[in-house]
Amino acid sequence: GHRHAVGRQGQVILDLKSSAFDPKEKVWTKFPPEGSKYTPPHNSSDFKWKDYCPKVFRTLRKLFKVDxxxxxxxxxxDDALRELSSPGKSGSFFYLTNDDRYMIKTMKKSEVKMLLKMLHAYYNHVRAFENTLVAKFFGLHCVKLAGANQKKVRFVIMGNLFCSDHTIHRRFDLKGSSLGRTTDKPQAEIDEYTTLKDLDLNFIFRLQKQWFEEFRRQVDKDCEFLEQEKIMDYSLLVGVHFRGAIDIDGDKPATPRVSRWDRNHFLSDPNRWCKIKLGANMLSRAELTVRKNDSDVIGEPTGEYCDVILYFGIIDILQDYDIGKKIEHAYKSFQYDSTSISAVDPRQYSRRFKDFIYKAFQEDRVDS
Known part of the structure; x- marks a missing residue:
């Protein structure tokens, strides 16, 4: 299906007509096992392949510089996709391509509708802001199997934030809410594949001045876009590579081993510099924090630093504040502080998200 869809390349025009974004703009293709005039023979059962808004996603791939x-x-x-883990709360399955560059996520019909609804605004946003941190979508498809059950599988192809030569030692999913925002794993079982949450975060990430200013500008713009589209419940997914030994059995990295010269050399290396961009391959300092009170959103800084390389982006941007989320908010507000729960209206969500992120990421004011 992909070979057929991508191979059917037409002229890429950045100024797309409104009709290209119409949710009804989709192409069904039949793939019989014996092949057809337009499709090759294959060893699978008979299926149909659907491309949603193919001109838009073809142009998005061009904007994202995808060959x-x-x-x-x-x-x-020839290499098979790798399944990442069992389904999360959403029930979606995730697969990685063998080269780690792309992630495939199965989607509910409601998520497909949401993406198509916001596609025009999303296109305009990523076209206007080259360094946007919002998830990059490269294709939206559906496979319908032939036979009695006629099962449909809808899926989106996204960029993998953690496609890197560096090992991701810790990963955090940050929303800015506190209710239920800790991992359910005991400390001894936490490893590089564990997704930690807001109340597990024990660092402040300190970015160099120009990067911090760019970071704030882009998060502001991205949150403004998501608020306008009435999106909430998104996260900043952060991957951390520690440049130095790590105390895996403890709860903090070992003493940093990178000198000021090493850090400057890292930045002055043209081969390394060309790979650095907002949200990818970013050299930073992480300051260890300690929570003295359970109510602390961010712990107290300790003055202990280590050098890290950061990867981050805004994910899960397909949940709107629908009637279900409004009921969830009303129900949980009776039991908990309404500001601590995840399901809040998009304006409040955006404000709380930024307040938290700008505490977790700060300007590095010490040149050491």
Whole structure:
């Protein structure tokens, strides 16, 4: 299906007509096992393949500087996709391409509708802001199997934030809420594959001045976009690579081993510099924090630092504040502080999200 869809490349025009964004703009293709005039033979059962808004996603791939041949090779190569883990709360399954560049997520019908509804605004946003941190979508598809059950599988293809030569030692999913925002794993079982949450965060990430200013500008713009689209419940997914030894059995990294010269050399290396961008391959300092009270959103800084490389982006941007979320908010507000729960209206969510993120990420004012 991918080979057929990507191989059917037409001219890419950035100024797309409104009709290209119409949710009804989709292409069904039949793939019989014996092949057809337009499709190759295959060893699977009979299926139909649907491309949603193909012109839009083709242009998005162009904006995101994705080479069609490389994209096809990543998704359609001989190596099988890797399933990441069991379904989360959403019930979605996640798969990684063998080269780690792309992630495939199965979607509910409501999520597909949400993405199509916001697609025009999303397109305009990512076109206007090259360094946007919102999730990058490369394709939206559906496979319908032939036979009695006629099962449909809808899925989106996204960029993998953690595609890197560096090992991601810790990953955090940060929302700015506190209710239920801790991992359910005991300390001894936490590893590099554990997704930690807001109340597990024990660092303040200190960015160099120009990067911090760019970071704030972009988070402000991205949150403004999500608020306008009435989106809430999104997260900043953060991957941390520690540049130095790590005390895996303890709760903090070992003493940093990177000198000021090493850090400056890292930044002056042209081969390394060309790979650095907002949200990817960013050299930073992480200051260890300690929570003295359970009510503390961010712990107290300790003055202990280590050098890290950060990867981050805004994910889960397809949940709108619908009637279900409004009922969830009303119900939980009777039991808990309404500011601590995840399901709040988009304006409040955006404000709380930024308040938290700007405590977790701060300007590095010490040149040491």
């Amino acid at each position: 069609p041949a490389d994209y096809m090779l990543s998704l359609c190569g």
